[in-house]
Amino acid sequence: MRLALLRPAFASILGALALVACGDDDAADPIDGGAVDARVPLDAYVPPDAHVAPDAYVEPDAHVEPDASVPRSEVLHDADGANARYRGIGRARVPSSCTATLLDVGGDDDAPAYALTAGHCTLWWENDESFEGRVLDEPGEVVFRFFTDTVDAQHAVAVEVAAFSSMRGTDLAVLELDTTVGALRTAGIEGIALATALPATGAAITNVGAPLATGDDPEEHLRLGRCTLGERVSLVEFEWLWPDAVANDCPEIRTGSSGSPLLDASGAIFAVINTTGEERPHAICHLGRPCELEASGPATYDGVSYAIPVAGLSACFVDGAIDLAATGCPLASGAVIDSARETARYQRPSETNTTIRVTLTASEGFTHYRAKAGPAQSTDCRDEAGYGAALAIDAAPTFEAPLPTADGLTVVCVRGGPAADAIQPATHAVAWVTASDSTPPALPLPVRHDPPEADSVRFWVDVENPTYAGYDRKSGPAATTDCDDPEGYQFVNVRFGQFTVTSEGGPTRVCVVASDWADNVSEPMEWVFFE
Incomplete structure (x- = not known):
């Protein structure tokens, strides 16, 4: 089932960026010499049960006092x-x-x-x-x-x-x-x-x-x-x-x-x-x-x-x-090759989506490049090993790497120079990371609703990028509305984070699905009101 997806613009993402977390981290699990519990592998996935119908409106939890046993500054x-x-x-x-x-x-x-x-x-x-x-x-x-x-x-x-x-x-x-x-x-x-x-x-x-x-x-x-x-x-x-x-x-x-x-x-x-x-x-x-x-x-x-x-x-x-040029300075200063990942950061592998593409542009004297790609956990852009032969940007302006079919991260490393025999050292490589993601958003979705009124009910959807990035919904008479049928779904504007369903004059079925940044679509959640 393929439905519309609202993917926020990159500028909007950056506008909300806070690399160091907001809020209370009192529940943090401290490390002990680097050993930490609660590992969550990227490919961990539990198949959801279809048609999960959550309970009606639940009051939010009351304020919880910080745990006095947690280390404080x-x-x-x-x-x-x-x-x-x-x-x-x-x-x-x-x-x-x-x-x-x-x-x-x-x-x-x-x-x-x-x-x-x-x-x-x-x-x-x-x-x-x-x-x-x-x-x-x-x-x-x-x-x-x-x-x-x-x-x-x-x-x-x-x-x-x-x-x-x-x-x-x-x-x-x-x-x-x-x-x-x-x-x-x-x-x-x-x-x-x-x-x-x-x-x-x-x-x-x-x-x-x-x-x-x-x-x-x-x-x-x-x-x-x-x-x-x-x-x-x-x-x-x-x-x-x-x-x-x-x-x-x-x-x-x-x-x-x-x-x-x-x-x-x-x-x-x-x-x-x-x-x-x-x-x-x-x-x-x-x-x-x-x-x-x-x-x-x-x-x-x-x-x-x-x-x-x-x-x-x-x-x-x-x-x-x-003096960034001083002997022994570890900061990799100076211009680097002009490159851009042409394909999306999150991709769903398919028969027609099989490659990661990075484009190179000749500028600031950079006319040639060397590149390599591989699993992010085993590919070090700073390592000279694995780079291909130097290529002229004009002759090969796009570097392509295979998109893995298994969920995981792939990195493409590119570095340039003014000639084939004058490529910058690997310390000046640019890394482009891509996630292969074929896992649909899991149920239950972060969707809730207010207590129903006499003839309407308001729903709220939470955006949790990149997994719950967009939503579609439909509603109709409970007897004839099939949540598994992709026809009739409508886009939910996540900027407002809510939508209202009105009664169809009798039992009314509401269906909601979520999409992630790789365009995977969840199984539907459904509710029946006004019975």
Whole structure:
């Protein structure tokens, strides 16, 4: 059964993006040295029973108090100077509200000051390029000395330029502050050093961040969480593939925590928070539901947070000033090949849908490319092995890879250069991720209705992308309306999230089906009213 599907535009998706979860994460399952329960494989699927008729309207659950046994972070105070070492960690608005850290990268008092945060905080979410020396879309600031008990001592510094910002294979931004190291030192604010190596898995670590307030927790100043470092993993979240991330169980990671530092035993920064796993079972590898690429395939872990390593980043600074071309700088800077995935991010394999296509465009001196493709869990774009021979873009402007018939993730890696023998190193590859998805949305659907009126009943539908992305419905006399018949279904405008059915003058049957982003259609749910 094929029905109409409303797939939101990519711009609309980005407008709602929050890589670090909103809301209370008190129910998070902490990791212990990287071992986490509640794995949800991408291909897990339980065939639904057809024609599930849910109960009538159910009152929502009452407010549930947080579990006191769950680890919490502590709000930091500095009136007595006890936390002076954290004065260089503050609230960034660039323009997203995140956490940023003043860096200690050497140089004299006249050296420029830099702050480190997550790349997605600049709202430049492209997965196929990095930005250097780019002016922010609107003037920003970082507020240091961001303690709850010294509000009058807060110190705001303007930010207009990101020296580096990228979500291509990483999630980091280095902000140029409109001040000097010496001026901040005079204000009692010192930078924090970058670590030279990551701690061992299982090590005790610290997170200091400035998450936003929630309904249950109005405090939004600096807070400290004590946690454990998990394993290094490859991570996928929607369009982004991060081949080197570290898991952690730091408490109360939520909106505003993005960019907050993970500190080792010496107090040096070795990673910055970039995302966390929400309990959203229908959004595997999607926004707010990152998945780890394990040998058996993608897997998700509720409540686990992830950070991007920055150990060794000090090599990108010379005499206190950023130099992305400096020897040993791990940031992959410079232009990369102009590419675009022609096919959709989510695809349903069929006899007529068998390939993934990535198009290449000759620009900025790039005339040739090399490419490879394979399962995301076993294909590393940074590895030179597996790339095909160099091809001229003009002669072969589209790279095609087979679309697997089994559910899972495939990555296409492309890298370019000005000649066949001058292709950029694999560190500059662009990764395009595609999900093969032949699994229909499962029943019961996230659909509910109000208590019926005398001759009408109002329904509500919840969008849970990418699984429950669109809905169609039909209604008619109960005796003659067949929910299995695709004829007669009408599109439900999910922007409003509701529709009303009126009585047919007797028993009335209502049918609803859901569609996902791969155009799989669910079995129908049905109700009978006005009997």
